[in-house]
Amino acid sequence: MAQQGMSIQMAGQYGGQPVYIINPTTEHTQGKDALSMNINAAKAVAKLVRSTLGPKGMDKMLVNILGDIVLTNDGATILKEMEIEHPTAKMIVEVAKTQEDIAGDGTTSAVVLAGSLMDKAGDLLEKGIHPIVIFKGYNLATEKAIEILENFAIKVDKDDRKTLEKIAETSITGKAPEASSDHLAKVCVDAVLAIEENGKYNIDEKIVIRKEAGGKITDTEVIQGIYINKYRLHPDTPAKVEGAKIALLDMPIEFAKTNTKSKIQLGSVEEMFAFRDQEMINFHKMLDTVIATGANVVFSSKNIDDNAVHYLMRHNIFTCRRLKDEDMAVLSLATGAKLVRNMKEITADDLGSAEVVEQESEYEEKTLITGFKKSNSVTILIKAGSEHLTDNIERAFDDALNVVKSVLEDKAIVPGGGASEMQVAQGLRSYASTIEGREQLAIHAFADAMEEIPKAIAENAGLDKINMLLQLRAESGKNKNSGINVYSGKVEDMIKNNVIDPLRVKTQAIKSASEVSAMILRVDDMLRAQERDMQDVNPAHNVHNYNMG
Incomplete structure (x- = not known):
């Protein structure tokens, strides 16, 4: 029953009048309508990314309000960039985020599986199976599926x-x-x-990724050290510093006037120059606290003004400014330097170290830091x-x-190409026969949902998904490693074809999809506040019409 502009009222009436307990403008959906709406929302999100699954999956073009274009088939990126409003759909997006955080891959599989589980749950609901029975069956199936995968995994x-x-x-x-x-x-x-x-x-924290448009993909390399896209601020400072002692300053280094309002009376031009010179002396004294630590490299996350650059240059200090926060964090971990937010308090103990800090080219914004005692950080260029x-x-x-x-x-892997999902599906069907009660139907539905992964892989490769699924069922009984080779269009041994996935990716996808399905199935009532525009103001009461004098 879906209602809008109506209210829940308490059982019974007082004096013939209903008693309202929530705002009458709240959108209220309950019972089968609430479940049906949530199931459809989950299926809609899964449909968005289903076509990207597998090595032959299609790409999505995402264009933001600024016109920036993102071309990708990465499920996590697609869902993050989309502005999804429905609360249940947002829960499915959280599945992708959890999968990305824990396993790093398999986000599309997790979302597709969650959508399939909700689709199968919808069929069971139509047959009169209670949501709690489906919930219990899905929990049993999840535990068994993890057990099957762990026994099926290959040690590495x-x-x-x-x-x-x-x-x-x-x-x-x-x-x-x-x-x-x-x-x-x-x-x-x-x-x-x-x-x-x-x-x-x-x-x-230990792998930094840098991008460089132009050149060949095969020139992509691992560099022992950290690249930052910055150059030294003064050409007269050494381009290469050996035995670097590094200060990381999370503050601006600039000659600034006091923020407080003050009035100073000067009797002559000489006094004015003397006052200005004294301000500069005080600024240099502050810089001297950094120099006194023995630092020969200074990186700042904020601005370093020209006065400071020239003063530090005279002491042969390599300086870079406006580093990103993530660069500062990586450098801190790699060099052992502490982020300093008050230059007057810096000491030699706050400095980090590296064997070499070098600007490799006069014409490029590239500074390379190598040779760390406390870390083994690298950069992928x-x-x-x-x-x-x-x-x-x-x-x-x-x-x-x-x-x-x-x-x-x-130290565990499983074959890809739908082989793992098929083994789980077949194992669950055997397991279902040992379970009494209607939970058995939910376990069978879970097995059917697992088969949606190989079906999507085949479909996205332009293959007949029904034929490929039937072949896969037949072959997996003979060879547990049988999966879909999207290039040959045949069912083959995935281990021999070197199509393999981490065990963690598969188990986490099942856990995440099952958990969100259970949460959705337990919702039978939705109360959603309606968005309202700002109340109109009578022009006569506009603030500009009042005399504030």
């Missing part, structure tokens, strides 16, 4: 570089030019292995023919770095 050693590269290549395929996917996969593995520290891989292409490769790297990290930490 961290020294198995070939497998790591194939993992990265599987993630990159479809998101970047396929002819260069093998090279990009090698770069990805090189970067992740280079930052290993006590079995941990902090890719967010992406090169491609256009800015749109470098952006796509950056998004591909974001996923690929995370999947390599997942495999190194979990």
Whole structure:
């Protein structure tokens, strides 16, 4: 029952009058109508990204109000850029965000699976199955699906570089030019292995990605050190500083007048010059506190004015200004320098260190910092023919770095191409027969939803999804690693074809999709406040008509 402009009233009446307990303008939807509306919202979001699934998935063009264009088939990017209003649809978008945060890839699969689970739940509701029964069945299916995947997974050693590269290549395929996917996969593995520290891989803080439009994709490389897109402020300072002692100043370094209003009476021109000179002396004394620490490199997140640049130049201090906050954070972690917000309080203990700080070219905004004692940070320098292409490769790297990290930490992989989903689907159908009650129907529905992933992969590759699904069902009974090869249009061994995914990506997609489905199924009443325009003001009462004198 959907109502708008009506109110919920308490049972019974007092004196023949209904008793209202909520605002009459609140939109109220309840019962089957609420469930149906939420299911349709979930299906609509899944439909948005379904066509991007798989190596042959289509791209989406997103244009913002400024006319900036984003071309991508990355599910997380698509959903983040879209302005989705429906509350249930927003919950599905959260599935993609959770998947991205935990697994780094598989966002589209998670959303498609969530939409399929809600679609199957809608069919069960039409048959008279209670939402709580579906909820219980989905929970049982989720636990069993995770168990099936963990038993199905293949163990991987961290020294198995070939497998790591194939993992990265599987993630990159479809998101970047396929002819260069093998090279990009090698770069990805090189970067992740280079930052290993006590079995941990902090890719967010130790891997910096820089883009350079122009050149070939195969020129993309891993650089031992940190690149920042800045140059030294004065050409007379050394272009290369060895044994760098680095100060990170999170504050402007500029000669500024006092903010307080004051009046100073000067009796002559000489007094005026003397006053100005004294102000400059005080400013230089403040800079002397930085120089006294022994710093020979200064990076600031804010402005460094010309007076400060020239003074620091006379002491051979390499200076860069207006660094991004993320650059400052990375440099702090790599060099051990502390972010200083008050220049008068800086000490030698606040400085970081690096073997070399160098501006490699007089004509480019590139400064390279290398040789860290406290970190092993690296930079991936992406090169491609256009800015749109470098952006796509950056998004591909974001996923690929995370999947390599997942495999190194979990040491487990599963075959791709729909092979894992088919094994889970078949395992769930066998498991359902051991469950008494109507939950069995929900487990069967969960199995059907799992098969939507290989169906979407086949459909997006221009293949007949029904034929491919039937072939996959038949072959998976003979070979557990059987999946869809979208290039040959056949069902083949995915391990032999080097189409593999991290176990974490698959298990998290199932968990996220199941959890959001359970939350939606438990909602049978929606109260949504209506947006209202600002109340009209009588022109006679406009503030401009009042005499404020």
